[in-house]
Amino acid sequence: MKPRQYHYSFTNHFEYAGLKSRIQMMNSTPSGAGWWRYFLLWIVTVGLVMACQNWRQEERAVVAPPSIPLSNPTRVMVDNLESSVHWGRLLTYHQTKSKRKAESVLQYxxxxxxxxxxxxxxxxxxxxxxxxxYLNGKEASADLLANLKVDYIEELFVLHQFEGADEYDPKPYRVLLQISDQPIAFLPGRQELVNLLEAAILSDHPLGASNTFTMNKVLEATFFGYKNVFVKRLKNQHLKVQDEFINDIDVYINGLPVAVKEVETVHVREIDRLYTRERPYTAWLRAGKREARYVLYIQTAPKRARRDSSYYVFSPFYSGDF
Structure with missing residues (x-):
């Protein structure tokens, strides 16, 4: 009887022709016929590197054009400051021609x-x-502004130096004015500049400002007499609108408009949230359809006044009865 042959899995792979062909390739002598492929790859790589270097050089050579034509000494000084990177504009006013029509440009x-x-x-x-x-590109005393009428201001720029600059200037603000020998016509936009500057005298925040107070923050603010809370505390621990706001304020309690006098019915311990807002100057610095300059909104939690306040009054500025 002929003995039976057995094939084991761990030896079967050596019988495949593919593996034998790989072994023959490894043992064969390279012909060198594919050298041109590597040469072509080298040329492409060198070309890409040179192209990237040229692109970087061109990018460094690009200089941003000035935002406005440098037609007078004031504009030149503005451009020089902004080119130093550490300076930016707070206010811009100048005139420009658009479609043969003169217009005012105002940014602030x-x-x-x-x-x-x-x-x-x-x-x-x-x-x-x-x-x-600076007047017409030359440094001048700030006292000269008192003799300068707004009608003669042709262009106005206000710049400031950013915090953290390497060479910080002790006077980080610049006012640059281009003055005309004759009064300037009031083109559209010029009256807006006048209104804005007038509002800046009347308010620290002519663009508007809002504040939020919890009960404990109200206790602190009224203790120190902060103005932005709009109210003060009476001896009986109730609130009252401060005198300077009383004639120009809208008051809301729990979402309902009320008379200013109604604020005196609110006990300081009833306050859940108190919101104050000064509207933008465009709402109150005008003759027609004028809105109140200030808004006071009080949200109350009436049950608090009947509870032991030691549970929720954490302010050292409260001296009322518990």
Whole structure:
């Protein structure tokens, strides 16, 4: 009888022709016929590297054009400051021609360091000692602003130095004015500049501001007499609108409009949230359809006044009965 042959799985793979062909390839002598592929790959790689270097050089060579034509000394000084990276604009006013029509360009943001009172420019506090003034590209005394009428201002720029600059200037604000020999016509947008500067004298936040107070924060604010809370505490621990706001404020208690006198019915311990808001100057600095400058909103939790306040009054500024 012929003996039976057995094939084991761990030896079967050596019988495949594919594996044998790989072994023959490994033992064969390279022919060198594929050298041109590696040469072509090398040329493509070198070309890509050179292209990237040229692109970087061109990118560094690009210089951003000035945002406005440098047609006078004031604009040149503005461009020089902004080119140093550490300076930015707070206010921009100039005229431009669009489709053969002269228009005013006005851009602004807080803080407002310049104001207008009785038609005369003035630096607002506390920026007076931190500001340099330039007239037609030359440094001038801030006192000269008192003799400068707004009608003669052709262009106005206010710049400030960003915090963290390598060489921080002790006077980080600049007011740059281009003055005309003749009064400037009031084109559209110029009256808006006048209104904005007038509002900057009347308000620290002409663009509006809002605040939120919890009960304990109200206790602290009224203890120190903070103005932005709009109210004060009476001896009986009830609230009252501060005198300077009483004639120009809208009052809401739990979402309902009420008379200013109604605030005196609110006990300080009843307050859940108190919101205050000063509207933007565009709402209150006008003659027609004027809105109240301030808004007071009080949300109450009446049950608090009947509970032991030691559970929820954590302020050292409360001295009322518990």
């Amino acid at each position: 943001g807080e803080p407002f360091i310049l104001g207008l009172k009785d038609g005369v420019l003035t630096l607002t506090e506390p920026y007076r000692e931190q500001t340099l003034v």
